[in-house]
Amino acid sequence: xxxxxxxxxxxxxxxxxxxxxxxxxxxxxxxxxxxxxxxxxxxxxxxxxxxxxxxxxxxxxxxxxxxxxxxxxxxxxxxxxxxxxxxxxxxxxxxxxxxxxxxxxxxxxxxxxxxxxxxxxxxxxxxxxxxxxxxxxxxxxxxxxxxxxxxxxxxxxxxxxxxxxxxxxxxxxxxxxxxxxxxxxxxxxxxxxxxxxxxxxxxxxxxxxxxxxxxxxxxxxxxxxxxxxxxxxxxxxxxxxxxxxxxxxxxxxxxxxxxxxxxxxxxxxxxxxxxxxxxxxxxxxxxxxxxxxxxxxxxxxxxxxxxxxxxxxxxxxxxxxxxxxxxxxxxxxxxxxxxxxxxxxxxxxxxxxxxxxxxxxxxxxxxxxxxxxxxxxxxxxxxxxxxxxxxxxxxxxxxxxxxxxxxxxxxxxxxxxxxxxxxxxxxxxxxxxxxxxxxxxxxxxxxxxxxxxxxxxxxxxxxxxxxxxxxxxxxxxxxxxxxxxxxxxxxxxxxxxxxxxxxxxxxxxxxxxxxxxxxxxxxxxxxxxxxxxxxxxxxxxxxxxxxxxxxxxxxxxxxxxxxxxxxxxxxxxxxxxxxxxxxxxxxxxxxxxxxxxxxxxxxxxxxxxxxxxxxxxxxxxxxxxxxxxxxxxxxxxxxxxxxxxxxxxxxxxxxxxxxxxxxxxxxxxxxxxxxxx
Numbered sequence: 186x187x188x189x190x191x192x193x194x195x196x197x198x199x200x201x202x203x204x205x206x207x208x209x210x211x212x213x214x215x216x217x218x219x220x221x222x223x224x225x226x227x228x229x230x231x232x233x234x235x236x237x238x239x240x241x242x243x244x245x246x247x248x249x250x251x252x253x254x255x256x257x258x259x260x261x262x263x264x265x266x267x268x269x270x271x272x273x274x275x276x277x278x279x280x281x282x283x284x285x286x287x288x289x290x291x292x293x294x295x296x297x298x299x300x301x302x303x304x305x306x307x308x309x310x311x312x313x314x315x316x317x318x319x320x321x322x323x324x325x326x327x328x329x330x331x332x333x334x335x336x337x338x339x340x341x342x343x344x345x346x347x348x349x350x351x352x353x354x355x356x357x358x359x360x361x362x363x364x365x366x367x368x369x370x371x372x373x374x375x376x377x378x379x380x381x382x383x384x385x386x387x388x389x390x391x392x393x394x395x396x397x398x399x400x401x402x403x404x405x406x407x408x409x410x411x412x413x414x415x416x417x418x419x420x421x422x423x424x425x426x427x428x429x430x431x432x433x434x435x436x437x438x439x440x441x442x443x444x445x446x447x448x449x450x451x452x453x454x455x456x457x458x459x460x461x462x463x464x465x466x467x468x469x470x471x472x473x474x475x476x477x478x479x480x481x482x483x484x485x486x487x488x489x490x491x492x493x494x495x496x497x498x499x500x501x502x503x504x505x506x507x508x509x510x511x512x513x514x515x516x517x518x519x520x521x522x523x524x525x526x527x528x529x530x531x532x533x534x535x536x537x538x539x540x541x542x543x544x545x546x547x548x549x550x551x552x553x554x555x556x557x558x559x560x561x562x563x564x565x566x567x568x569x570x571x572x573x574x575x576x577x578x579x580x581x582x583x584x585x586x587x588x589x590x591x592x593x594x595x596x597x598x599x600x601x602x603x604x605x606x607x608x609x610x611x612x613x614x615x616x617x618x619x620x621x622x623x624x625x626x627x628x629x630x631x632x633x634x635x636x637x638x639x640x641x642x643x644x645x646x647x648x649x650x651x652x653x654x655x656x657x658x659x660x661x662x663x664x665x666x667x668x669x670x671x672x673x674x675x676x677x678x679x680x681x682x683x684x685x686x687x688x689x690x691x692x693x694x695x696x697x698x699x700x701x702x703x704x705x706x707x708x709x710x711x712x713x714x715x716x717x718x719x720x721x722x723x724x725x726x727x728x729x730x731x732x733x734x735x736x737x738x739x740x741x742x743x744x745x746x747x748x749x750x751x752x753x754x755x756x757x758x759x760x761x762x763x764x765x766x767x768x769x770x771x772x773x774x775x776x777x778x779x780x781x782x783x784x785x786x787x788x789x790x791x792x793x794x795x796x797x798x799x800x801x802x803x804x805x806x807x808x809x810x811x812x813x814x815x816x817x818x819x820x821x822x823x824x825x826x827x828x829x830x831x832x833x834x835x836x837x838x839x840x841x842x843x844x845x846x847x848x849x850x851x852x853x854x855x856x857x858x859x860x861x862x
Contacts, residue, residue: 223281226286228549232293234297297390312371317338318364320361324450336348354403358405365403380797382793390558391561442637445469448516459824463683464622466630468567475631476638480506481506498533517556518565529544577702578607583603607702622676626676633665644659694736695733695737698732703730747770755769777809781818789821834853836853
């Protein structure tokens with residue numbers, strides 16, 4: 186049957202310039218991956234706001250904080266958006282991208298301004314009586330609840346709605362949406378105090394926290410009303426699952442399963458955390474795409490077994506992702522993965538193809554617009570980078586026409602390599618270290634982690650519906666958890682598993698390399714209608730990216746430690762809280778005098794001393810001097826000895842009544858009057 190055009194004259198007539206102008210504004214002219222440019226622009230604006238926020242001082246505001254700057258930036262953003270609507274395709278698209286970037290700058294400055302205003306009362310006070318509601322699932326694995334509270338009233342006065350993280354007293358039961366009345370000692374987070382260490386102020390800003398502290402007294406009561414019952418119901422499910430896990434699993438297995446399922450890492454031992462970090466497997470303990478994708482696959486399989494069609498499986502996939510966020514809370518990396526699953530489900534329901542790069546960009550754009558602080562969150566950054574590497578570099582590396590077995594191996598290798606190449610700039614820039622065994626350890630550990638997740642989720646869910654039915658799966662968690670722990674320990678104990686990379690130019694090279702590789706290996710899609718990259722250009726970008734990746738790895742592998750000029754000595758006193766840790770750089774290398782303390786929750790050796798040594802590029806200590814047997818001085822020594830090569834351990838000679846530190850850490854005994862060259 187022939188179908189005729191009802192308006193053949195229009196078909197033959199050329200397009201009217203006026204009509205083309207009206208329909209070619211920036212929104213349509215941005216092409217097949219328009220969200221990529223928009224997400225990059227917004228993210229760049231938010232990060233620039235972080236840098237500019239410390240230097241802009243003009244404009245009247247309370248506490249000397251500029252109010253005029255964000256308002257002026259908003260005006261510029263609106264003007265760019267107006268131009269985007271009026272201009273043609275290419276110019277309008279660029280104007281729209283500029284509007285989004287400038288809007289991100291204003292959004293970021295407003296976010297920083299709000300936090301500074303909310304932190305002002307902490308200058309004069311530290312003890313507060315507060316009332317508020319818990320805004321996320323409290324972490325309970327350590328034995329005492331750690332909760333984020335949105336303040337509704339306080340004495341001395343605090344801004345309504347400001348958020349504080351508080352460790353509640355032992356025995357105080359708390360759940361998401363509960364009301365809390367507490368007397369707490371609160372302190373605002375401090376900026377980075379040790380080179381290479383954690384910037385607590387930036388981490389708190391990413392979570393919109395104004396202070397952290399400990400409650401001396403607290404009373405909780407359940408929230409009332411229709412707004413509270415969905416979260417209360419979800420929390421009952423989660424606590425029931427946790428009780429099942431802890432009653433059926435050994436403590437060692439539960440220590441691994443709890444963070445894998447719910448993201449609560451408060452009970453993970455510092456030594457185990459360090460082993461995961463040295464093996465390059467820390468991402469397994471952080472809820473992200475791996476965990477959400479597996480659970481969504483389980484939901485799709487269950488829906489298919491019940492006879493659901495394509496749309497039914499898509500609905501199960503999306504509902505599972507949303508439920509996971511409710512169970513684990515608003516964790517940035519988890520929210521990013523859940524947003525990707527929801528977009529995939531929506532594409533299935535609409536029977537539309539979904540470009541993975543575009544989906545990632547839409548998820549990042551949406552979440553950053555809602556939560557601007559997440560632009561600085563390392564977990565969110567790593568989740569986005571790893572996913573980008575998976576769907577671009579990893580997809581290209583996994584492309585093969587070999588047999589089935591070869592395809593499986595190539596896919597696993599390509600996915601792992603792609604994710605790690607894209608994440609390398611962040612790992613080198615934030616941790617100043619290279620886990621060179623991570624490629625092999627991930628190939629082995631990721632499937633084992635999938636088996637552990639499968640056994641734990643299926644067993645705990647079956648146990649809830651039919652007690653006893655899930656025990657075989659829960660018992661299967663024991664050998665799988667033992668295997669995962671063995672893999673982590675084996676990879677972390679390889680000599681030099683986590684090499685200090687220093688703070689040179691390797692992260693920048695790795696960043697350019699990842700960007701060029703992602704652009705070069707991705708199939709051509711229009712970013713702007715007239716800027717389609719040619720195959721030759723993309724091939725050149727890919728080869729350039731590969732070369733820069735090799736250069737970045739070489740810089741990290743063969744970096745030299747910071748050293749003073751000839752005839753000079755550096756003495757660096759690290760802030761480890763209670764106790765001492767003093768790094769000394771001499772002509773022949775580095776010494777360390779004491780290593781800070783260690784508590785059940787904090788190991789100064791892991792959190793302060795080793796990050797500084799990695800920042801300085803130090804892979805070998807000539808001497809570790811332990812002055813006396815005090816936990817505040819030698820508590821971090823075990824972490825230092827496992828994380829860096831130590832030529833000699835020096836300490837006071839033992840006495841009849843005092844064994845001294847050399848009883849724990851064998852080394853060379855010193856007495857009064859001895860001279861060290």
